[in-house]
Amino acid sequence: xxxxxxxxxxxxxxxxxxxxxxxxxxxxxxxxxxxxxxxxxxxxxxxxxxxxxxxxxxxxxxxxxxxxxxxxxxxxxxxxxxxxxxxxxxxxxxxxxxxxxxxxxxxxxxxxxxxxxxxxxxxxxxxxxxxxxxxxxxxxxxxxxxxxxxxxxxxxxxxxxxxxxxxxxxxxxxxxxxxxxxxxxxxxxxxxxxxxxxxxxxxxxxxxxxxx
Numbered sequence: 001x002x003x004x005x006x007x008x009x010x011x012x013x014x015x016x017x018x019x020x021x022x023x024x025x026x027x028x029x030x031x032x033x034x035x036x037x038x039x040x041x042x043x044x045x046x047x048x049x050x051x052x053x054x055x056x057x058x059x060x061x062x063x064x065x066x067x068x069x070x071x072x073x074x075x076x077x078x079x080x081x082x083x084x085x086x087x088x089x090x091x092x093x094x095x096x097x098x099x100x101x102x103x104x105x106x107x108x109x110x111x112x113x114x115x116x117x118x119x120x121x122x123x124x125x126x127x128x129x130x131x132x133x134x135x136x137x138x139x140x141x142x143x144x145x146x147x148x149x150x151x152x153x154x155x156x157x158x159x160x161x162x163x164x165x166x167x168x169x170x171x172x173x174x175x176x177x178x179x180x181x182x183x184x185x186x187x188x189x190x191x192x193x194x195x196x197x198x199x200x201x202x203x204x205x206x207x208x209x210x211x212x
Contacts, residue, residue, distance in 0.1 A: 010076045011035055011078070012035075012037075012038070012078050024198070028202065028206070041072075043065060047061050051096075054083065057096060058081060058134035061082065062079070062134035065080065079136075082134075083130060085098050087115070088126045088127060102114045108173075116161070116162070116163075119159050125160075127158060128155060128197075130154050131196075131200070133152075136149075156177070157178050158175075159175065160173075160175070162174075165183055165187070167186060
């Protein structure tokens with residue numbers, strides 16, 4: 001694994017999910033790097049997430065946005081995130097379909113309500129959150145390809161019997177990380193980001209940054 005020895009002026013976060021954007025910015029903390037969303041750069045293309053893995057879908061999103069970004073902005077990098085919740089008793093569902101689990105226009109409440117319904121009567125409530133980040137760095141020279149790196153993180157825990165707390169987003173109100181009495185929905189931003197799948201994936205990315 002390598003990393004080009006040129007710091008990015010900016011990183012475009014390849015997602016339309018406001019919760020993910022806020023979380024990624026918070027985990028990076030104070031940084032000289034600017035962050036932009038797809039809306040900020042006027043990207044309105046449709047991206048079909050057709051892969052059957054988190055890694056595959058993260059790569060699809062990153063490459064689609066990188067093609068747009070690299071033709072317009074010098075030394076901007078692209079970071080895509082694909083993540084979801086895997087529940088053992090449901091054979092890994094909702095998995096890569098976590099965002100679409102209750103339909104295309106479903107709310108967070110719709111999604112975790114459906115999950116709780118499917119979990120009724122289940123004694124095995126173990127689950128894990130998974131995050132795969134795909135970072136694409138622009139080519140330093142015209143005859144060089146962009147560099148693509150992957151970073152992964154997970155957080156193991158269990159599914160609560162009812163939602164708790166008003167924090168986080170997605171399935172956070174029904175997820176209890178192993179070893180804790182508070183669920184993700186009850187934790188403050190700092191607590192959750194220390195434990196979360198996304199926090200761990202970004203920590204792995206930052207460790208590579210620090211070495212270069």
